[in-house]
Amino acid sequence: ATKGDMHIDPLRTVAKEMKFLTGNIRQLLGSGHPALDRAAKYYTQAEGKHVRPLIVLLMSRATALCPKNESTPAFTHDSINSSISPLDILSDVNPSSPLSTPLSGFSSEPEFTESDILPSQRRLAEITELIHTASLLHDDVVDHSVSRRGSPSANFEFGNKMAVLAGDFLLGRASVALARLRNAEVIELLATVIANLVEGEFMQLKNTARDERNPKYSEDIFNYYLQKTYLKTASLISKSCRAAALLGRADVITVDAAYSYGRNLGLAFQLVDDMLDYTQSGKDLGKPAGADLELGLATAPLLFAWKTTPELGSLVGRKFEQEGDVQRARELVIKSNGIEQTRALAEDYSQRAIAALDTFPDSEAKDGLIDMAMKTLKRQK
Ligand code: FPP
Ligand code: MG
Numbered sequence: 281a282t283k284g285d286m287h288i289d290p291l292r293t294v295a296k297e298m299k300f301l302t303g304n305i306r307q308l309l310g311s312g313h314p315a316l317d318r319a320a321k322y323y324t325q326a327e328g329k330h331v332r333p334l335i336v337l338l339m340s341r342a343t344a345l346c347p348k349n350e351s352t353p354a355f356t357h358d359s360i361n362s363s364i365s366p367l368d369i370l371s372d373v374n375p376s377s378p379l380s381t382p383l384s385g386f387s388s389e390p391e392f393t394e395s396d397i398l399p400s401q402r403r404l405a406e407i408t409e410l411i412h413t414a415s416l417l418h419d420d421v422v423d424h425s426v427s428r429r430g431s432p433s434a435n436f437e438f439g440n441k442m443a444v445l446a447g448d449f450l451l452g453r454a455s456v457a458l459a460r461l462r463n464a465e466v467i468e469l470l471a472t473v474i475a476n477l478v479e480g481e482f483m484q485l486k487n488t489a490r491d492e493r494n495p496k497y498s499e500d501i502f503n504y505y506l507q508k509t510y511l512k513t514a515s516l517i518s519k520s521c522r523a524a525a526l527l528g529r530a531d532v533i534t535v536d537a538a539y540s541y542g543r544n545l546g547l548a549f550q551l552v553d554d555m556l557d558y559t560q561s562g563k564d565l566g567k568p569a570g571a572d573l574e575l576g577l578a579t580a581p582l583l584f585a586w587k588t589t590p591e592l593g594s595l596v597g598r599k600f601e602q603e604g605d606v607q608r609a610r611e612l613v614i615k616s617n618g619i620e621q622t623r624a625l626a627e628d629y630s631q632r633a634i635a636a637l638d639t640f641p642d643s644e645a646k647d648g649l650i651d652m653a654m655k656t657l658k659r660q661k
């Protein structure tokens with residue numbers, strides 16, 4: 281569908297919607313408690329890549345052209361109220377309470393009533409970024425990270441307690457925004473994502489299902505890694521793509537295709553992430569490089585290397601904890617073709633993501649989704 285067009289900018293297709301994203305998210309995160317307000321909004325200051333909301337908005341626009349599910353009632357929250365405000369959640373706060381955020385000064389976005397992207401789909405884009413940001417707040421505590429997006433991490437800036445609580449606050453506000461969509465299936469999907477993130481993180485605490493001192497490489501170990509990767513990264517992208525299609529009342533074929541795109545893109549995205557941890561400098565990444573081995577994690581490049589380098593087994597078994605382990609593992613991975621094989625697998629998933637869109641009619645938004653799948657492979661940070 282790209283037809284040799286070299287000038288697709290996925291951002292341009294949904295630029296109007298993206299422009300309001302950070303402002304709306306900051307509105308959702310308002311707290312009258314100054315320290316909480318600051319910690320909660322901290323990761324919204326540095327410009328993130330906003331990959332997830334971008335995908336949700338592109339998917340919303342691309343699926344608007346697909347067949348509808350005639351059994352979904354047209355009488356949805358969108359048709360009742362075409363402007364679900366991102367801020368309306370403050371109805372639970374006593375306005376006289378010192379902790380309430382004043383409602384004044386809120387300039388609502390114009391609601392683009394002519395747009396094919398529904399207000400509920402725009403809210404969904406914000407929710408995905410909130411859940412993602414909450415997971416980063418917690419992740420940096422779990423990983424003892426001191427930097428993120430080229431700045432001090434939240435845990436470094438505010439301490440572990442406030443970083444964890446700020447993450448919980450984000451999840452609370454994301455849940456309120458989710459409930460406001462008045463769509464039980466979408467609520468269930470995104471609530472499952474939150475559980476999946478924790479499940480993925482738990483799987484990651486152990487490199488394999490069993491703890492062995494000198495494990496042998498097996499396909500089970502690789503499948504465990506892929507399952508973990510789905511849970512910690514691809515679940516959010518795939519289920520929010522599915523939710524975007526559902527909110528647009530797309531038919532079941534389209535809903536499944538949206539999910540498949542998100543799943544394959546998410547897996548490609550994390551494989552590239554795990555590759556960059558070996559190939560990029562910390563300066564390029566805006567966060568520490570080579571962090572995975574330091575954390576005891578055996579990701580795809582190492583698993584591929586392990587296949588042909590049995591010596592890695594004992595290092596994996598003791599989580600690269602002995603003096604010189606990290607250095608030795610890095611050498612063995614770089615000497616092997618683990619990095620190339622990781623890139624090839626990521627390319628494979630990226631192709632599958634693109635193939636999932638086959639039934640979608642050609643559109644600028646579809647080209648944007650295809651471009652996202654290709655850009656995922658090229659990204660440097
Ligand atoms: C980043 O991975 C982390 C995640 C994608 C998910 C982390 C999930 C938790 C900490 C569980 C808690 C979840 C919620 C919803 C609060 P990474 O460490 O590989 O990436 P990085 O290099 O960017 O740190
Ligand atoms: Mg981390």
Ligand code: MG
Nearest residue numbers: 419420422423
């Ligand atoms: Mg982590």
